[in-house]
Amino acid sequence: MNNLLVLIQCKDSVGLVTNITRVLAQHQLNIIAMREFVDEVKQQFFTRIECSGIVENHNNLQQELLNNLPTEAGVRLIPEAEKSIALLVTKEFHCLADILVRDNFKTLGAKVKCVIGNHETLRDFAEKFEVPFFYVSHEDKGKADFENEITSLLSNYQLDYIVLAKFMRILSPDFIAQYSNQIINIHHSFLPAFIGANPYKQAFERGVKIIGATAHFVTNNLDEGPIISQQTIHVNHTFDAKQMAVAGREIEKAVLSKALEQILEDRVFVSGNKTIVFE
Amino acid sequence: MNNLLVLIQCKDSVGLVTNITRVLAQHQLNIIAMREFVDEVKQQFFTRIECSGIVENHNNLQQELLNNLPTEAGVRLIPEAEKSIALLVTKEFHCLADILVRDNFKTLGAKVKCVIGNHETLRDFAEKFEVPFFYVSHEDKGKADFENEITSLLSNYQLDYIVLAKFMRILSPDFIAQYSNQIINIHHSFLPAFIGANPYKQAFERGVKIIGATAHFVTNNLDEGPIISQQTIHVNHTFDAKQMAVAGREIEKAVLSKALEQILEDRVFVSGNKTIVFE
Amino acid sequence: MNNLLVLIQCKDSVGLVTNITRVLAQHQLNIIAMREFVDEVKQQFFTRIECSGIVENHNNLQQELLNNLPTEAGVRLIPEAEKSIALLVTKEFHCLADILVRDNFKTLGAKVKCVIGNHETLRDFAEKFEVPFFYVSHEDKGKADFENEITSLLSNYQLDYIVLAKFMRILSPDFIAQYSNQIINIHHSFLPAFIGANPYKQAFERGVKIIGATAHFVTNNLDEGPIISQQTIHVNHTFDAKQMAVAGREIEKAVLSKALEQILEDRVFVSGNKTIVFE
Amino acid sequence: MNNLLVLIQCKDSVGLVTNITRVLAQHQLNIIAMREFVDEVKQQFFTRIECSGIVENHNNLQQELLNNLPTEAGVRLIPEAEKSIALLVTKEFHCLADILVRDNFKTLGAKVKCVIGNHETLRDFAEKFEVPFFYVSHEDKGKADFENEITSLLSNYQLDYIVLAKFMRILSPDFIAQYSNQIINIHHSFLPAFIGANPYKQAFERGVKIIGATAHFVTNNLDEGPIISQQTIHVNHTFDAKQMAVAGREIEKAVLSKALEQILEDRVFVSGNKTIVFE
Known part of the structure; x- marks a missing residue:
């Protein structure tokens, strides 16, 4: 059971947190710590989520997150590594x-x-x-x-x-x-x-x-x-x-x-x- | 359209953030800012969520949140007031x-x-x-x-x-x-x-x-x-x-x-x- | 017995502290606290001396200090006053x-x-x-x-x-x-x-x-x-x-x-x- | 021309600074920086004086300082040394x-x-x-x-x-x-x-x-x-x-x-x- 870091940066919109956390839950990822910030001037949303769980396929998870986010979102999945x-x-x-x-x-x-x-x-x-x-x-x-x-x-x-x-x-x-x-x-x-x-x-x-x-x-x-x-x-x-x-x-x-x-x-x-x- | 503050303190468990944000979304509440913390020693979860939106019935919302949280959860809904x-x-x-x-x-x-x-x-x-x-x-x-x-x-x-x-x-x-x-x-x-x-x-x-x-x-x-x-x-x-x-x-x-x-x-x-x- | 503040700013030279403190002692002024600083770039000497004692004639004391200091020295005697x-x-x-x-x-x-x-x-x-x-x-x-x-x-x-x-x-x-x-x-x-x-x-x-x-x-x-x-x-x-x-x-x-x-x-x-x- | 540090700790009394600086001047020592403090509760005087100049005989200087200070004074002369x-x-x-x-x-x-x-x-x-x-x-x-x-x-x-x-x-x-x-x-x-x-x-x-x-x-x-x-x-x-x-x-x-x-x-x-x- 490893930790996975999920970093997302995208245009702000309603329901982002719900959408993101639902996708993570569907992948059996448990949220250990979550930080988010909305830049109201630039209308940008940023989140950093520490999860625990096993992700079989990083590409799938990334794609599913992108499917549930505004266009041009940036999603990074960072496994624990030196x-x-x-x-x-x-x-x-x-x-x-x-x-x-x-x-x-x-x-x-x-x-x-x-x-x-x-x-x-x-x-x-x-x-x-x-x-x-x-x-x-x-x-x-x-x-x-x-x-x-x-x-x-x-x-x-x-x-x-x-x-x-x-x-x-x-x-x-x-x-x-x-x-x-x-x-x-x-x-x-x-x-x-x-x-x-x-x-x-x-x-x-x-x-x-x-x-x-x-x-x-x-x-x-x-x-x-x-x-x-x-x-x-x-x-x-x-x-x-x-x-x-x-x-x-x-x-x-x-x-x-x-x-x-x-x-x-x-x-x-x-x-x-x-x-x-x-x- | 007023702001509403949602403060929750309960036993930590999997899926808390998803459950909470889903209930808020169902009530058409938009999350402006959200902070959460898990005390891993005491296994306690704390969150403070600033929402915008109109809540017709605070009791209903509170009850629905409690229904989706571990027993003995504390839920406070704090409207903007001096x-x-x-x-x-x-x-x-x-x-x-x-x-x-x-x-x-x-x-x-x-x-x-x-x-x-x-x-x-x-x-x-x-x-x-x-x-x-x-x-x-x-x-x-x-x-x-x-x-x-x-x-x-x-x-x-x-x-x-x-x-x-x-x-x-x-x-x-x-x-x-x-x-x-x-x-x-x-x-x-x-x-x-x-x-x-x-x-x-x-x-x-x-x-x-x-x-x-x-x-x-x-x-x-x-x-x-x-x-x-x-x-x-x-x-x-x-x-x-x-x-x-x-x-x-x-x-x-x-x-x-x-x-x-x-x-x-x-x-x-x-x-x-x-x-x-x-x- | 009042306090008197002596502020001096002048060109730096050898023996300044000795000269100043001797004049103060001759006037029966006791030094309570003394700070001095030499700006080595500008060759300027600064001192702030808190004294206790009674000074009959401020002009005399000031003149005597000036007599024992380099030319163009600034000497201020500041009695306790609001x-x-x-x-x-x-x-x-x-x-x-x-x-x-x-x-x-x-x-x-x-x-x-x-x-x-x-x-x-x-x-x-x-x-x-x-x-x-x-x-x-x-x-x-x-x-x-x-x-x-x-x-x-x-x-x-x-x-x-x-x-x-x-x-x-x-x-x-x-x-x-x-x-x-x-x-x-x-x-x-x-x-x-x-x-x-x-x-x-x-x-x-x-x-x-x-x-x-x-x-x-x-x-x-x-x-x-x-x-x-x-x-x-x-x-x-x-x-x-x-x-x-x-x-x-x-x-x-x-x-x-x-x-x-x-x-x-x-x-x-x-x-x-x-x-x-x-x- | 070396630097010498003079550290003195003694009972407080009138004229200490004058006495000390006079002895230093008589030994052709120039004061580069001087700090002093009087502990008014314990009636103790402390000073740290950085001098430049050549001292032929440290014992003589120390003895002369002691002669001009209250009894039981502590005088330390510290030459520049690693x-x-x-x-x-x-x-x-x-x-x-x-x-x-x-x-x-x-x-x-x-x-x-x-x-x-x-x-x-x-x-x-x-x-x-x-x-x-x-x-x-x-x-x-x-x-x-x-x-x-x-x-x-x-x-x-x-x-x-x-x-x-x-x-x-x-x-x-x-x-x-x-x-x-x-x-x-x-x-x-x-x-x-x-x-x-x-x-x-x-x-x-x-x-x-x-x-x-x-x-x-x-x-x-x-x-x-x-x-x-x-x-x-x-x-x-x-x-x-x-x-x-x-x-x-x-x-x-x-x-x-x-x-x-x-x-x-x-x-x-x-x-x-x-x-x-x-x-």
Whole structure:
């Protein structure tokens, strides 16, 4: 008896919950937990249902659900299975370390298949955990070549998500298009404040009393993808830009870890430029 | 076309959601929002469903729901209607003021019918807001007489809840029994730390770095009723007990306000010594 | 035996603390609490010293301190005395109410001398507390006339600070210049995110998971004055712009209240576009 | 030109700051940052002064400071130097990992000299970081023997602090007496709530809406030593005891990390059962 996750996103209409739960009951699936949300502006319905039971034929169940939903509905049936991720890094260790430690002790909810760095800095650390580390320099080559090398490495794995764990290069729309809603970035500011480079320097110069971090899906527009999770901490006049960066690392790793947990448990829907997160 | 709230608490079993939503659909009720929770330890199911539609006969709907639920189910149908509350106070103003200001500007979600104080201190303030203030001294009389005077005053109103807004007398089990799950208290500590008198003094003497406040239902056991909401704030070595009390007031009023919002929107279930809060 | 506050801001140099404390000791002033900060970028020194003792001649003490400090030092001697403030409001009640309630119970640390509104909405509330309310419409007149009417009213009082407690008009540089570092605004976003109009609408459209509020001094550049205090709270996909605004009110009033406490206790230095806050 | 830290704790009296700063100035020490606090209840004065300058003879400076302070003053002169710590662990990895990762990247502010575990569970992890791991079983022997083995291992190092990073054995007063104010523990609750065993189980059973973690010095009385740092997070009815423990790990490691930072920067004074922390 396994668990099955049913994720549905469709146009809102009367009787959706009844229809969906009836189909699940007919398949002898018991609802363990159910969350739903209606976006009244966009007239969109979202639900995440944890079921227990045995489903002989996933295609049949999916088709039957689609038959009982408005047209253009999205239905995903997700069996319990370990997910796979790859990490892209530059020089900073804190997010990488947090993820590899969880992976090492099997509390991440996914397996890290490889780490790709545009510097060699973090190779030793990754290799302590027996995770393959690939160095892809961005120097002396065009962005397309740089990204092709990365794509080529990633293509060796069946990956669910690619995590930019303080990866300090801007990816091209072409690269991003290959992994729609699969790339997660941690940005070192409370977006949309301090978009772009050196957010801690910007924060210091503005004299803010709070700094933040934001985990978001990567889309074509830099730092403008759907936000998954955010956190903030208090700072004061005694913090210079470097001290803000040090303090910020703690929430960067916490917020990325939180976002990954939510994504790896399939709690996150993307809807336009926003997310619905069933915590 | 009005909204109707359906609250159900019963033994967990297979097909509950299907059964419930089918009955609602048969009554032409459209589900706007639905939350459910299964307490797997106690095998209890809880759901809160916001519907829109016209129900001709509430009794029929309630009976039909009961027919489709396990025995001993609790079903409440709550139409949109203003609730009424009474406040019990002593001398401290901050919680009273917060509630009366919201009432004055119609953002409380209830009407304050009266304020009863065991001191005259807050009469002027209540009367600024044209809310009847009754002074019931606890002096020179037994607790039973004191409480009978209060009960007698409260009985003049149709009350949904009684809020102890920094009321500094301990109520007897007899009094509490008359208002089961209807009395809400704000306790000036992060329960269960610092149960009883002078929690800020206790906190100061223990040298804690965080203080808290707790809103809870009042039961026979002092400070041990089901917790609805809690908040904490950081303090440090520069705070003496009085300064902790001053800082604490801000979270006392915030946490009581939050708990009231949740209760007045019927988001809170009591289950044994705990609450389920569908935020 | 009264308390005296000594605030000094000057170029940093060796021996400052020794020189200052020696002068205070020579005047038989005992240091109760002392805070100092050196801005190493700007090479500026800031100190706030609480003393107890009797000072016969403030001018003498001030001159002696200046004699022992670098040129162009700022020295302020502030005896214990109640401060006076005026409030500018539009239609929203929550910040106004929070301040008037504290004033009513003498926990504000200042006296509210008057409330000026560009709508009549809050007259009744202010008058409950016997605080004069003046209605100054912004309609059918130029901004200069509008502001002159306000200035004329304010000039009837000896004011330490002017608080924009959700005042929804933009003040001109001429107006602001009259009250340098004396005007405090509460902005309903986590600055510098969502500068300008409708920040909650902007926040909703961006899909943020945290909203904030910022108390700051008002300077010529809209929403860009020195930040005094900020707070944030979590929101999620179930919040529309209006619900964000409702949730935001709680932190708006909390953060304005915190900023006022710090200002009224003379804990805030302005240094360029930033503040030093000795909490 | 090195930095020197001057920590003084003594009976409060008039002119202390003047006397101290004069002595420092006479030794050509420039004050970079200074914090002071007076405990008015205990009439105790505490100061932490960061100086720059060259001190030829520490003993002379210390003696001169003592000559200018009340009797029984405590004066510590702390030159910049790396500190050494040892970790005691049982089976849980999160605090150990957080500390070893920081140590690995030289951001801990100390060197971890060894890890001692009463289980073998964490050996592999410690050894990844080339930190010696010693297994000392608590089974089949008395507590005195168990602790003597630990003491014997610790005596091989010059240690500043011993960190109980989720060490699940209770240490005897004899052991603790050897390391007065040198043993730091992370307790998995918001002390003084849920003292003793299974705090998350206790928290679950009480139905709290917030859980916490506490870093404190270890004294004879279990969980009653001076508190250094605390943090809390929100939980709700969907958390069982195990999920609370999972969520709690994040703040356990954060709060222990914060406490260690403050201790290793010599920002913490112990005064009776409390701490003064100059953040």
